[in-house]
Structure formats: C-alpha cells, structure tokens
Amino acid sequence: MAKIILSCAITGSIHTPSMSPHLPVTPDQIVDQSIGAAEAGAAILHLHARDPRTGKPSAKPDDFMAFLPRIKTECDAIINLSTGGSAVMPLHERIAGPMAAEPEMCSLNMGTMNFALYPMLGRRTEWLHDWEEPFLRNSDDLVFKNTPRDIDGVLRLMGTERGARFEFECYDLGHLYMLAHFRDRGLATGPLFIQFVMGVLGGVAAEPEHLVHLKTTADRLFGADYLFSTLAAGRQQMPMALISASLGGHVRVGLEDNLYLSKGVLAQSNAAQVQHLRRLLEGLGHILATPAEARAMLGLKGPDKVAF
Numbered sequence: 001m002a003k004i005i006l007s008c009a010i011t012g013s014i015h016t017p018s019m020s021p022h023l024p025v026t027p028d029q030i031v032d033q034s035i036g037a038a039e040a041g042a043a044i045l046h047l048h049a050r051d052p053r054t055g056k057p058s059a060k061p062d063d064f065m066a067f068l069p070r071i072k073t074e075c076d077a078i079i080n081l082s083t084g085g086s087a088v089m090p091l092h093e094r095i096a097g098p099m100a101a102e103p104e105m106c107s108l109n110m111g112t113m114n115f116a117l118y119p120m121l122g123r124r125t126e127w128l129h130d131w132e133e134p135f136l137r138n139s140d141d142l143v144f145k146n147t148p149r150d151i152d153g154v155l156r157l158m159g160t161e162r163g164a165r166f167e168f169e170c171y172d173l174g175h176l177y178m179l180a181h182f183r184d185r186g187l188a189t190g191p192l193f194i195q196f197v198m199g200v201l202g203g204v205a206a207e208p209e210h211l212v213h214l215k216t217t218a219d220r221l222f223g224a225d226y227l228f229s230t231l232a233a234g235r236q237q238m239p240m241a242l243i244s245a246s247l248g249g250h251v252r253v254g255l256e257d258n259l260y261l262s263k264g265v266l267a268q269s270n271a272a273q274v275q276h277l278r279r280l281l282e283g284l285g286h287i288l289a290t291p292a293e294a295r296a297m298l299g300l301k302g303p304d305k306v307a308f
C-alpha cells in the first residue's frame, strides 16, 4: 500500500468563533494547533488567516506572517495556503497573503458555486462577534466565484511565477473537467493533487457512491498523473476519509471542515482529529507519509524557497 498523505486544515473560513472555543483564531492558537497537528502526523497544514481581534477570516499578508515563520521554524510540515480565503472576499483579496508568502503549495478552487452556510445558524442566538450572524445568514445569496479567468490567474501568479503547486479543490464532477481543460492548456501540470470536497451545500454530498464516481472519472481524465485526497465537511469527515484511503487516496481532516470528534463531542484541537484518524488508518494497515515523503510525491519546490 502506498503511504497516505494526511492534510490538516487548521481554521478555515466556514466556522465562526462562537461555534467552538477550540477553533484557533489568534496567531498563538494557530501556531500551537498547527504544531500539534504536525506532531500527531499531518504532513500538510492547510492554512487560512484570521483577524486576531474578531476571528473574522482574513487573507492579509500581515495576518499570515504573524504565524507562518513560527510554524516553519517549529515543524517540517508542508505549509499549504488557501487561495479560497473566504467565499465573501474578491479574488485579489483572497490571494494577497499567498502572493506575499510564496508557499510550496496553495489551494485552487475549480469552479464557481453556491456556498450555503446558513443551516449552521441553527437555534443559536448568542454570538461573540457582530459579524458572525449576518455572515451566515447572507450565505443564502453567496456566490463563491472561481471563473476560468480567476483559475487562470491563480495558476499563473502562484504556479508559473512563484513555483507553488496546487491542492485542486473539486466540489463536483464538472470541476474535474475544468481541471482537465487547464491540464490540456499546459497550465496545470502533474502530478496533480486533487482534493475531492464533499458535503458543502452547493457542491456534491458526502456519499460513498459519489466518491467512487469522482475517482473513476479522475482515473479516466488523468490516468497515473494524479493523486487524490478527500475531505468531507461535517459529520461524514472520518467515514469518508477511511473510504478515500481504502480507494487508494489520501485524507484531510481539521477544524476548518468539522468541529467535532464524534457525535456531539467537540474536538479539543486539530491534533485530536489527526490522532483519531491516524489510529483508524493504522488499524487498517495504512502508513502515513512523512512531510519529506509527501514533498517527493507532490513534486514541491521545498521549504527553503518560500518567502517567510
């Protein structure tokens, strides 16, 4: 069995501070939880930034630089920066931090879509910050814009000009065909690292049959020139990770996509989710890739060539 690359997405831009006291938002919290996740076995840290005072998603270079050098000094995990930022930000704002940091890896969202978060409003009436409730409520009219022009721009600015390689975030079948289009144009080059993103309201649901169909379609489009990983938002996070591994794929967990460890039990940290999944995977005979092994598998430029 090939070794498994475990990614951990530390904080993201979906959840808000009122939803869990364990969601890291300050630089110290993001550093501590990133190191913890790396020590627990994460080869890749998928990172977004937040405004440390309000916990609101941010993609400002200063907010990234408040934690990136510290994480790099304290662990050898691959640092993968989001260019998705938050779906409410325009693209130029979303890529400001990644452009300044020139990471080994960054995310790239492969299509425009709805990104409906309002079901998470639930019955909650108390909020720590003013921005949280309207952010969730207005997501019933939110378009996460990733047009071919946007994708082209990120591929050139981050890939061609800065040497980053990509976590191609594919939320639906059509996103695979968009990726094949950019492969055919020579802008997306192998080995492609595809993240199947399941369970976002607006993308494909987290159901095993869908994952099998996404994988067989990717096999047809990309042959041996790709690797896949799977993330499921919400409660399907761990079951879908195990199915992904069983199909020969890689896995992603983290509080960005799921705040829980099991039904009704909040994860105390990102490391807790990594440890949980690691135990399950090792129980099935899988072995996790080290950061060095993951760098070789993904063809990364190396941590000495970043700007932080």
Ligand code: KMH
Pocket (backbone or CB within 6 Å): 009, 012, 013, 014, 082, 083, 084, 085, 107, 108, 109, 169, 197, 200, 233, 256, 257
């Ligand atoms: N949180 C995931 C559903 C990105 O950062 O570019 C999507 C994501 C996108 O991770």
Ligand code: ZN
Pocket (backbone or CB within 6 Å): 009, 012, 013, 046, 048, 082, 084, 107, 256
């Ligand atoms: Zn993300």
